[in-house]
Amino acid sequence: xxxxxxxxxxxxxxxxxxxxxxxxxxxxxxxxxxxxxxxxxxxxxxxxxxxxxxxxxxxxxxxxxxxxxxxxxxxxxxxxxxxxxxxxxxxxxxxxxxxxxxxxxxxxxxxxxxxxxxxxxxxxxxxxxxxxxxxxxxxxxxxxxxxxxxxxxxxxxxxxxxxxxxxxxxxxxxxxxxxxxxxxxxxxxxxxxx
Numbered sequence: 001x002x003x004x005x006x007x008x009x010x011x012x013x014x015x016x017x018x019x020x021x022x023x024x025x026x027x028x029x030x031x032x033x034x035x036x037x038x039x040x041x042x043x044x045x046x047x048x049x050x051x052x053x054x055x056x057x058x059x060x061x062x063x064x065x066x067x068x069x070x071x072x073x074x075x076x077x078x079x080x081x082x083x084x085x086x087x088x089x090x091x092x093x094x095x096x097x098x099x100x101x102x103x104x105x106x107x108x109x110x111x112x113x114x115x116x117x118x119x120x121x122x123x124x125x126x127x128x129x130x131x132x133x134x135x136x137x138x139x140x141x142x143x144x145x146x147x148x149x150x151x152x153x154x155x156x157x158x159x160x161x162x163x164x165x166x167x168x169x170x171x172x173x174x175x176x177x178x179x180x181x182x183x184x185x186x187x188x189x190x191x192x193x194x
Contacts (some may be wrong), residue, residue, distance in 0.1 A: 043102055043166040050160035050169055051095040052108045053070065054176075057156060058088040058095075060122045061149055062141065067131055077190060084146075084183065098168065122149045143155045143187045150180040150187075 021057055025105060061084060068081035099106050130141055160173035 041166060041168065042099070043092045043169070044161075045165065046101060046160060046164040047096060048099070048104050048165040049094070049108070050164055050173065051099050052104070052106070053156050054153070055092055056101070056107055057149075057153055058092045060124075060127065061088050061146070062092075062152075063127050064130065064146055064149065066181070067138075068142060071133075071138045071142075072135045074143070074190070077139055077143070078093050080183065080186060091176075095170065099168070116149075122152075140191065143191050147184050147187050147191075150184050153180045154184075 065081040065084045065088075068078055073081075088124070096106055126145060130138070130145060133141055157173040157176040159171055161177070164170050164173065
């Protein structure tokens with residue numbers, strides 16, 4: 001009989017622990033929702049916003065770094081641009097899959113994230129103007145624009161780590177914070193600002 005009572009207490013304790021964990025999870029920025037595909041992953045509005053903002057943001061970075069292929073720049077700058085191209089193209093595909101599995105659009109309306117500081121992107125006219133330069137002038141403008149752009153990526157990632165719930169999105173946000181911070185330092189070194 002005593003064994004049965006202990007087993008019951010264990011079950012009650014496990015149930016209380018589960019309920020407590022669920023209640024704490026509900027304290028996130030928005031309620032977590034199961035992924036429609038039936039997997040155990042969860043997401044909230046912050047995860048969706050992170051992915052939507054970052055897909056658009058990565059698209060701009062890809063435009064910029066692909067310009068470096070055709071311009072006269074130092075080999076180390078060209079190598080960094082190529083590495084960013086590969087990394088951000090892969091990250092974009094991952095986030096697009098998430099958004100599709102969550103039945104959310106790949107992008108949000110232009111003003112959808114105004115309450116969170118806007119799109120955190122680079123002006124399209126500035127990217128178009130960048131394409132008109134070459135050599136040392138292109139390289140300097142390119143590095144300065146990309147430093148600012150990657151700083152914005154870190155800000156978006158920190159928003160995710162602050163109130164997102166999806167494990168994959170949180171992991172990606174941490175990696176973005178670390179890698180983009182390192183890229184910024186590397187580019188500042190190329191500019192002679194470190």
